[in-house]
Amino acid sequence: MYKIKKKTELNNTVTRMDVEAPLIAAKAEPGQFIILRVDEFGERIPLTIADYDREAGTVSIIFQIVGATTEKLNRLNEGEYIQDFVGPLGVATKTEGLKKVAIVGGGVGCAIAYPIAKKLHNLGTEVHSIVGFRNKDLVILEDDFKTVSDKMVIMTDDGSYGDKGLVTDALRKLIEDGNQYDEVITIGPLIMMKFVCAVTKEFDIKTTVSMNPIMIDGTGMCGGCRLTVGGQTKFACVDGPDFDGHQVDFDEAMERANMYREFERHAHEETCNLFAKDAE
Numbered sequence: 001m002y003k004i005k006k007k008t009e010l011n012n013t014v015t016r017m018d019v020e021a022p023l024i025a026a027k028a029e030p031g032q033f034i035i036l037r038v039d040e041f042g043e044r045i046p047l048t049i050a051d052y053d054r055e056a057g058t059v060s061i062i063f064q065i066v067g068a069t070t071e072k073l074n075r076l077n078e079g080e081y082i083q084d085f086v087g088p089l090g091v092a093t094k095t096e097g098l099k100k101v102a103i104v105g106g107g108v109g110c111a112i113a114y115p116i117a118k119k120l121h122n123l124g125t126e127v128h129s130i131v132g133f134r135n136k137d138l139v140i141l142e143d144d145f146k147t148v149s150d151k152m153v154i155m156t157d158d159g160s161y162g163d164k165g166l167v168t169d170a171l172r173k174l175i176e177d178g179n180q181y182d183e184v185i186t187i188g189p190l191i192m193m194k195f196v197c198a199v200t201k202e203f204d205i206k207t208t209v210s211m212n213p214i215m216i217d218g219t220g221m222c223g224g225c226r227l228t229v230g231g232q233t234k235f236a237c238v239d240g241p242d243f244d245g246h247q248v249d250f251d252e253a254m255e256r257a258n259m260y261r262e263f264e265r266h267a268h269e270e271t272c273n274l275f276a277k278d279a280e
Helices: 022-027 066-074 109-123 142-148 167-176 190-202 250-258 261-279
Strands: 002-009 012-019 033-037 046-055 059-063 082-090 100-106 125-133 149-157 185-187 209-210 228-231 232-235 240-243
Touching: 012 109, 022 046, 022 059, 022 082, 033 059, 046 109, 059 066, 100 109, 100 167, 100 190, 100 228, 100 232, 109 125, 109 142, 109 185, 125 142, 125 190, 142 149, 149 167, 167 261, 190 209, 190 250, 209 232, 228 240, 228 250, 240 250
Parallel strands: 100 125, 100 185, 125 149, 185 209
Antiparallel strands: 002 012, 012 059, 033 046, 033 082, 046 059, 209 240, 228 232
């Protein structure tokens, strides 16, 4: 059992939890993830490690409430316990030897982008962060990104905060203004990462994407998280989650991601109805 030490609502649909897990905190690195079960009857879901505190022995997770399990998880409060919390899993993001990097995050994907930006900043890398959201109400981790970024651009689809437009607009402008990046690291919705990679390919800039497909066991045995990268089958849980963005078959990944969307929506509704009945 893993104790929830702190719970913070980042916006109406996104929550941060600091979980007591000293063995994981001791080894965690940016880009890695954990797999949890809320209770003994729960499904296993992967969540990227958003931050960690080795001294306090805590691991931070940030999740969006989209399905039954994230709804159940969000119902837990400080002082309560998560049944299983396993990790760190996956291959850590490569951060050594980079002098100048652009980090491009979209929506809740910014929770994954932030620890990478933080690690690069601590290594002395010049970090330019571009973060995008649909509107002002959905902005998360703004102050955190400012702390670790030499330059930061916030984009919103409707222009309600920061600059109006897409993260690709901001990235293209920074490149055309003469910024020469050793690498672009992008994390967010699949469609966003696809178009970020389209921009960087024009300028021949190495681009890393973080893939988060459906995942079950986290050991490469189930095959649920398979992707096509450079014409070969890869497994996000053991080969990733980071991959060369110019080699990923995004269209296939998006098609597979949409397969269970309707099921996830119904499961979320049923869980909400169950909690509502229990409260009566």
